[in-house]
Amino acid sequence: MDGDTIDGRLVDAGSGLIDRRIFSDKDIFEQEMKQVFGKSWLFVGHESQIPNKGDYFTSQAGRDAVVVTRDSDGEVRVMLNVCTHRGMPVCRYDKGNAKRFTCPYHGWTFSNNGDLSGLPLSTEGYGGQLDRKKWGLIQARVTLYYGSIWATFDETVPPFEDTLGDMAVMLRDFMQGPDGEDDGLEVIDGILKFEIHSNWKFGAENNAGDLYHDVSHNSVQRVGLALSGLRGRHVWNADKHLFKTLNVAYPAGGHAARVNLYDDEQREYHPQWAVIPEVDEYFRAAHYARQERLGEKARLLNRGGIVFPNIAYNSAGRWQITMWVPRAPNRTEVWKWYFVPKNAPQKVKDTLRHYLLRYGGPSGMVEQDDIENWASAQVGAESAAANRLPMNYTLHMGQARWAWPVPWFGEGAYVDEGVSEHAQRIFYAHWAEMMGGPVSGQETGR
Amino acid sequence: MMATIGDPSRQGAAPAPTLKERVEDFLSYEGELLDERRFDEWLELFAEDARYWMPLARNVEHNNLEEEYSREQQDAAWFDEDKKTLLQRVMQLKGGDHWAEEPFSRTTHITANTRIENAAETELTVKSRFIVYVNRREGEVRLFVGKRIDVLRPVGAGFLIAKRSIFLDQSKLLFKNLTTFF
Numbered sequence A: 001m002d003g004d005t006i007d008g009r010l011v012d013a014g015s016g017l018i019d020r021r022i023f024s025d026k027d028i029f030e031q032e033m034k035q036v037f038g039k040s041w042l043f044v045g046h047e048s049q050i051p052n053k054g055d056y057f058t059s060q061a062g063r064d065a066v067v068v069t070r071d072s073d074g075e076v077r078v079m080l081n082v083c084t085h086r087g088m089p090v091c092r093y094d095k096g097n098a099k100r101f102t103c104p105y106h107g108w109t110f111s112n113n114g115d116l117s118g119l120p121l122s123t124e125g126y127g128g129q130l131d132r133k134k135w136g137l138i139q140a141r142v143t144l145y146y147g148s149i150w151a152t153f154d155e156t157v158p159p160f161e162d163t164l165g166d167m168a169v170m171l172r173d174f175m176q177g178p179d180g181e182d183d184g185l186e187v188i189d190g191i192l193k194f195e196i197h198s199n200w201k202f203g204a205e206n207n208a209g210d211l212y213h214d215v216s217h218n219s220v221q222r223v224g225l226a227l228s229g230l231r232g233r234h235v236w237n238a239d240k241h242l243f244k245t246l247n248v249a250y251p252a253g254g255h256a257a258r259v260n261l262y263d264d265e266q267r268e269y270h271p272q273w274a275v276i277p278e279v280d281e282y283f284r285a286a287h288y289a290r291q292e293r294l295g296e297k298a299r300l301l302n303r304g305g306i307v308f309p310n311i312a313y314n315s316a317g318r319w320q321i322t323m324w325v326p327r328a329p330n331r332t333e334v335w336k337w338y339f340v341p342k343n344a345p346q347k348v349k350d351t352l353r354h355y356l357l358r359y360g361g362p363s364g365m366v367e368q369d370d371i372e373n374w375a376s377a378q379v380g381a382e383s384a385a386a387n388r389l390p391m392n393y394t395l396h397m398g399q400a401r402w403a404w405p406v407p408w409f410g411e412g413a414y415v416d417e418g419v420s421e422h423a424q425r426i427f428y429a430h431w432a433e434m435m436g437g438p439v440s441g442q443e444t445g446r
Numbered sequence B: 001m002m003a004t005i006g007d008p009s010r011q012g013a014a015p016a017p018t019l020k021e022r023v024e025d026f027l028s029y030e031g032e033l034l035d036e037r038r039f040d041e042w043l044e045l046f047a048e049d050a051r052y053w054m055p056l057a058r059n060v061e062h063n064n065l066e067e068e069y070s071r072e073q074q075d076a077a078w079f080d081e082d083k084k085t086l087l088q089r090v091m092q093l094k095g096g097d098h099w100a101e102e103p104f105s106r107t108t109h110i111t112a113n114t115r116i117e118n119a120a121e122t123e124l125t126v127k128s129r130f131i132v133y134v135n136r137r138e139g140e141v142r143l144f145v146g147k148r149i150d151v152l153r154p155v156g157a158g159f160l161i162a163k164r165s166i167f168l169d170q171s172k173l174l175f176k177n178l179t180t181f182f
């Protein structure tokens, strides 16, 4: 590896083959931090975490620690959690409310909008000459999208909506409540943070659309987790209407969603939370409200997906965002936000919270087995002897179609039906492109 | 046994264990059941209305300690279980297809600093500290240290766990999975 460009043979998305080294090589990792994470809009949190002026929480934009505030004027700021004097983190708490942050080292003090408001020895030491404008906290560009907060420190990255492209259909839908109302979710207080000894891309590619790995979840299917009263982990299994299972990828931005597209826009509600009638009532009403509000787009059941590169989301009763904080080729910190519909009754919020806590993360009956997979895959990625064979992503090649089967997925939607590694191929094609490598083949959509 | 020396009436018989000794013995036994993967028997030690809760820990300001742990019945948590969902977890563990615990990890549960904080007739509040060592497959090691508060109900000679609160001394979980009971 020369560290500048990726040899086309490392990622041959066109033929579905990917060299194991992209999961283990240190130079590739450093390069992707610069060229992928450094050149992308990154999710850092949600507005419901900071409802009041002065509220803040700390987060990560890739490897960069940030503090996210609602400043005294009510504006959302994302700032590097690094003192501009000599580098200390200026905020050492996970969350709180503050007018200012004082660096523990030499006492430089920053307002919650990042301005350098306090400077010890300002006159005696700096002769009143230090340019306070220049030495405020380093500010990210910020975009708010239906409640979600996105940031980048790069000035050249196009606006968020441009990099999102037609994936907007999916992300906007995810941020809606079950009744189809925009910005309909709020965060359950408490972000889960944990660490996996694996490359960040294993979690990302899985969430992009790995409908092939059902065997991993056999144990939870057997026990049952959904509150529909049926076996299994997904409440929507109780919906008996006909649908297509689709892998909807958006090659231009590397995003993807796993969705059900129901044949009919007007569908009668089949109880998905039947175990708790009060909760089921809420979802029944929400179901019809959503059909009313969204019309044809109510055919969509957005199960989950990824916004390239740093998050995966799960939807459809399991509202959550999983954020990758890459620390090393074989070490990823994972942060998890759980959401409930803002306007739901408390009983619904409580029920969802219990379901979510049992579903995701290191204590989740579903994701424990995903996490085991990702960590185990790292072993194979680091095997020198295994390197003679690339990783195989050839499942269901060559059948994807553009802007199909409904035009409102967007012209940028490249869609494959059923169990397929289509979304993974798109993910790696986009990754390789950002890394500066040649990409080819009809599978990549180019 | 030393206490019985010179006491002819107690010759050969152990003194009746104190409440504290009975509680300690119960907590040791419980850990033993987990370490021996006797999950069903472990579950039987919980009351039907039991709660099992492990909040998240957060880094907060010194004057804001009430927010250090995520709030019960309101916020996110590592675990927030009742007996029914604990049973689901046990069923998942035992099936041989829960890959995060197949093969089973080796665990050792150590309970220490046990102190009865409150002993009413029907319920005891017991504080303790735990060290849980987990060794998974070959090289994987997880070390969990923290505090527990148990509410125990005396039943016959033993106890039932009515509530267990587990305060892990980690804000970010330093490991990938929490497939162990505490």
Ligand code: FES
Residues within 6 Å of the ligand: A083, A084, A085, A086, A087, A088, A103, A104, A105, A106, A107, A108
């Ligand atoms: S490093 Fe922050 S004031 Fe010196």
Ligand SMILES: [Fe+2]
Residues within 6 Å of the ligand: A213, A216, A217, A370
């Ligand atoms: Fe999975």
